Amino acid sequence: MRSREEAILANWLFYNGVEYRYEEPYKYRTADQDHRQYRPDFYYPGVDLYHEHFALDAQGEAPPKFAGYLDGVKWKRQLHSERSTALIETTSHQIRSGDVFEHLARELTRRGIELDPNPDREVPIGGQRPMEPAELIGLMRTFISHAKSNCLTISALRQRLDSIPQEDFKHRYRMFLNIAAPIIEAWDAALAAEGGIDFEDMLNLAASHLERGRYEAPYELIMADEFQDASRARARLCRALVKKPGRFFFAVGDDWQSINRFAGADVSVMTGFREWFGHGQILKLEQTFRCPQALCDASSRFVSKNDAQISKKVRSATPAVGPVLQAFQVDHREKLADAIDQFVERLSQGVMDGSIPPGRNGKVTVYVLGRYNADRQYVPGRKGRFARWVDVSFLTIHRSKGSEADYVILPEMLSAPRGRSFPNTRADDPVLALAMPAGDDYPLGEERRLFYVALTRARRSVVMFTARGQCSHFLRELEADGAVAITDTDGKAVREEGCPSCKQGVLMLRSGPYGKFRSCSNFPACSYKPIRLATSAP
Numbered sequence: 001m002r003s004r005e006e007a008i009l010a011n012w013l014f015y016n017g018v019e020y021r022y023e024e025p026y027k028y029r030t031a032d033q034d035h036r037q038y039r040p041d042f043y044y045p046g047v048d049l050y051h052e053h054f055a056l057d058a059q060g061e062a063p064p065k066f067a068g069y070l071d072g073v074k075w076k077r078q079l080h081s082e083r084s085t086a087l088i089e090t091t092s093h094q095i096r097s098g099d100v101f102e103h104l105a106r107e108l109t110r111r112g113i114e115l116d117p118n119p120d121r122e123v124p125i126g127g128q129r130p131m132e133p134a135e136l137i138g139l140m141r142t143f144i145s146h147a148k149s150n151c152l153t154i155s156a157l158r159q160r161l162d163s164i165p166q167e168d169f170k171h172r173y174r175m176f177l178n179i180a181a182p183i184i185e186a187w188d189a190a191l192a193a194e195g196g197i198d199f200e201d202m203l204n205l206a207a208s209h210l211e212r213g214r215y216e217a218p219y220e221l222i223m224a225d226e227f228q229d230a231s232r233a234r235a236r237l238c239r240a241l242v243k244k245p246g247r248f249f250f251a252v253g254d255d256w257q258s259i260n261r262f263a264g265a266d267v268s269v270m271t272g273f274r275e276w277f278g279h280g281q282i283l284k285l286e287q288t289f290r291c292p293q294a295l296c297d298a299s300s301r302f303v304s305k306n307d308a309q310i311s312k313k314v315r316s317a318t319p320a321v322g323p324v325l326q327a328f329q330v331d332h333r334e335k336l337a338d339a340i341d342q343f344v345e346r347l348s349q350g351v352m353d354g355s356i357p358p359g360r361n362g363k364v365t366v367y368v369l370g371r372y373n374a375d376r377q378y379v380p381g382r383k384g385r386f387a388r389w390v391d392v393s394f395l396t397i398h399r400s401k402g403s404e405a406d407y408v409i410l411p412e413m414l415s416a417p418r419g420r421s422f423p424n425t426r427a428d429d430p431v432l433a434l435a436m437p438a439g440d441d442y443p444l445g446e447e448r449r450l451f452y453v454a455l456t457r458a459r460r461s462v463v464m465f466t467a468r469g470q471c472s473h474f475l476r477e478l479e480a481d482g483a484v485a486i487t488d489t490d491g492k493a494v495r496e497e498g499c500p501s502c503k504q505g506v507l508m509l510r511s512g513p514y515g516k517f518r519s520c521s522n523f524p525a526c527s528y529k530p531i532r533l534a535t536s537a538p
Helices: 004-015 069-083 092-097 100-110 133-149 154-163 170-193 199-211 232-241 273-277 293-303 333-353 373-378 430-434 445-455 473-480
Strands: 042-044 049-054 086-091 221-224 248-251 325-330 364-370 390-396 405-410 458-467 507-512 515-520
Touching: 004 042, 004 049, 004 092, 004 100, 049 069, 069 086, 086 092, 086 100, 092 100, 092 170, 133 170, 133 199, 133 232, 133 430, 154 170, 154 430, 170 430, 199 232, 221 232, 232 248, 232 273, 293 325, 293 445, 293 458, 293 473, 325 333, 325 473, 333 364, 333 373, 333 390, 333 405, 333 458, 364 373, 373 390, 405 445, 445 458, 445 473
Parallel strands: 049 086, 221 248, 325 458, 364 390, 364 405, 405 458
Antiparallel strands: 042 049, 507 515
């Protein structure tokens, strides 16, 4: 689909079992010197009905940047009138208000289309599946955790919903809150029936007792580690423990590292420390004894583009051993495992022949760090060949905090429209904003912090692997910054032309029934094709 709003409509049509064709050419020829052949947004062949979705607000006005848009709307309406073809319309305003579905159901059924709602309808190959039950359960638990950490009642959540700008798709937020509200009520009722509390209740009740003087803590010093993982409820408790004179609070954390959002962590508690706790001295630990300086510079430059974070200048006295960042590209994703296997074998050979200095215990250590648990598959399968010289193990990046190895391998530096990718563009569901404070809104902020963690686990080098046409945005960014050069596994530089349409894939040469042509590597998600290559005459 060409827009998110059209995708919303298409999902609803699919859910209801409505046969439609997207942007099928109009039945009458319209191409002339002023117009291309007209392609209405949707066509319903069963009832010979066209459907246009217009980017119009409640007053029937188009966005200011859509120059000449209303002229196009007028032309389309006039064309259907002159040709006596049936047309129904929907608007952006109806999408934002949620009225679009009732309107569309009424218009379609009135013309003889029978709706058949079915949440279990099989998704076509290549289509994105709806949220799985387990994923929805996890999202719901995270939502409850954030809501309670921020002391938000259901009425307060509804007030937040009302304050969301009209240009957002509020209907989805409203649907989610209509599910969440009775679950929260049932959750609290079940706890009350057992005389129990959950973890967020415990934090809030403890803070409330301290704030109201019902309990006086005997502690003069409160210390908190990993403070970037603090939720608002935890920060409130820490503040309540030291509210009396002569009490002190000491917190240690790194807001550049990934945070535990599923436990309600809010990085703004740390970045806005003085707003929470008043005056205080900030001491920056800027000396590292792990990464060489060049790796510190590249990783710091990457993560500190988010200026909502605390600025630091990381220094290191650790000497470099070879290139600190390496990136290898293979032709297909299926070749990643072999490429990683070959790299570890070369590493082992280098330690054996003395060209690579050994680390501790006469070996070099290697972490295969995965964005997902499934990345464990990239640990070399025949580790016995390397065991004397190389110690290889697997960790997810989330679990690697505090760990280090001589070499870090990032096995899937990929950007895929569907499936596993790093960065994961579905890291946080937008509905969580209903229960979370306004904090870090930097694009992919949490994924950037996670990547920073991965980069800074290495004592010598981070080695990244990618596949042609699927290179990670993060790896491309490092390349653009001059921090790394992407090569094939033989060390030859990779040259690719980016797709000007989706801005993610690259143009690849393919063969078809009419000869060779170029198209985006993200096909079918992106259907961009430049001018066909000329072929020689027979």
